[in-house]
Amino acid sequence: MERYKTPVAGYENQCVELLLEKLGVVTFDYDIEHDVLLLAKARDGMTEKRFEGFCRTLCTENRGMIHPDSVEQLVALFRGQTTGVREVLLDMAEVPQGRYSWYEVAVKLLRDETGRVQRTIGILWDIESSMGKMEQSFAHFRSERDSVTGILNGAGLEKAVQTYLAGHGRDESNALMAISFGNICQLAEQRGKHWTDQLLVRICKAVGSFFRAGDVIAHLGDGQFAVFVKDMERTEVMDMKARAIRTLFGGENTQFGGYGLECRIAVSYYPEDGTSFHELLQTAEKRQSLDRGDKAAAKLLTLA
Template sequence: MMNRTEVAPYESHCVELLLEKLDAYIFTYDIQEDLLRIHRAMGDTTERILEGYLQGLRKIQFGSVHPDFVEPLSLLITGQTTESQEMLIDPSLEPKGRYRWYQVAIKLIRDEAGRVTGTQGIIWDIESSTGQSDQAFARFRSERDSVTGIYNEIGLSKAVNLYIEGQGRDDDSVLLCIMLENFPRLAKEHGKRWGDQLLARICKSVGGLFRDGDVMAHLGEGVFVVFAKDLGRAEVIDAKINAIRHLFRADNMVYGSYGIHPQVGAAYYSEDGKDAGELLVVAMERMKLSIANGKK
């Protein structure tokens, strides 16, 4: 049996083997300087320093990141969203668009005042587990929202139904449909990139009100859906809805000035529906009723 002094070198060796197997890269990104430092975790660990990284990334049409993932990667490494994501990347020294599937995960770097100044993260190869790039990319696009990286309606249905048909069959779960009134108008006035960045921030804030295992989706035009698993008591659900509304109150320092009004509709499993489709129809109807009542 190993003692504690023997365990540390053993664990370090295991981590090294894992990083080598995954063909992992480690990076840090400075937001103010727009500077990325990246190197292989194992093997040739020569560090590359990429100045003006995001500015250049958005200009290069064919290279280190597939065009469909430029904006999601930008939001991730600048800390505007923190959910680990799958992306098509060519991390070679001279990228030529020979993309493979990589998983990207980040951690925020903050200064003494708590402001986010950058990110540090890891990129690892998941091509063998994800499958052929073309097939996996088609599946990704069919199930994920291109801006936030969370599920779209198809992905939501699959994830919710899988849970309901399995371990969640007897749970008291709820599906919440959240419409951000005025968001489409704001996005049109300020431009797509501004709207995408705000959407990613809102996604992170709303998601932070729920548990990691809950299912979240963006259906487009600022309409979010959260399937909260085994939520239980009605007062807990009411507290979640009030927390969502509180995010956009006029006195909220982050979102209060945008004039966004969230409307929420809830559908309860299995009282209101026995699958994702049925629950979504009920939740949207109740959301629309909330909007109508608010205009009277």
């Protein structure tokens, strides 16, 4: 039997380069004292781009690169004030256009002999383009998809959630957000099924825009949606998403406000509120009875 031959010099480096490019990795090196950031994108041949006074000019020159909701987190991470940031919204295009994608973060702090953090180095990788397609790899029968919106229905969502929780998802903190529009059936009677179906498709796209590509959204029927959020780091993120969705469908919004939609939202958390899809859904639906769209109900929902 022929013995294994050691790969030619540089083989390992070439494999690493291919992996970095496939994952859409961006490396960063931030000099805290001089406020200088070096970025290098694997898909651009790792050519470094230098940003002088990056944090100082973040609200002017570089404001289009980072989503407003991620600015505070990313600055704290670059300055070595935290290593707990897991995901941020970025637009890494040469000329940012506000088309943000979720990037996962890994960071290392470099200290001087006194223990003071001098630099932070790390990597960002594009979850949506590389890992976000993972959900598409699960085979779903036609019976597991909603005929109106094309997304998963209740059976499809149950399958996706149970499959995920049976794997490495069992060790993560996950969440299920239930979103219902109680007067959809009434609108269907007033305006017709075709008009209502088109509205449901628009609602589906609007709600989906608040979540990552790897999260799973489903239409359970009659204007009831559910979103399973994987590997959720903080409950505050879910509260923020719920407020944003309520605002989108509020009376002052020009896109949906004129329809009089009654948007009710509640969240359940894995594993605190349940360890299966049905337990999480039942808990979320019970909490929806507390959500009346006013401040008192929102407070109860947060404390529940």
